[in-house]
Amino acid sequence: MYFVYILYSTSADTFYVGHTDDLLKRLNRHNSKLEPSTRRYAPWILLWSTSKNSRNEAVRLELKLKNLSRKRKISFMLRYAAGISSPDELKLLLQLSGC
Template identity: 60%
Template sequence: MEYCVYILYSNSLGKYYVGQTSDLTKRLNRHNAGRERFTRMGTPWELIYSIGCDSRSEAVRLEKKIKNLGAKRYLAIQDLGG
């Protein structure tokens, strides 16, 4: 099963959210339906970045790396590399 790490952005809060999942569409719907504790207040959330991973452990490691670096900084680095 493939997993992915994703970054969401809330215009109303001006904040990013980083997570990982095996079903991105379902997860995004849960965020925007207010069914997730940490993202309930920022709806609607916009998917701005996602990357596939071969395993959940790889996804968890990348999620942690992005959170430690900061989503905004991580995205800036990705733009420089692309």
């Protein structure tokens, strides 16, 4: 099982999209500044995630999400709200969307 996820950095007001086979371990690596691409924007909040049966499916969705604008990423997460990690993250997404 693989996961596609979207993180949010409040310090940089930016999103990060990735995939992994161990979501909690990966989030810990991002927040421990062990990932070069996200190190300077820690801490990260897990906003949204979904599971996929294969790595190939996860990579395809990750690439599609990475190519979305900020506004479309937010719309996507709100449309597929079952993947939002908690009510607090839903509230944050609604604030980011301007609703």
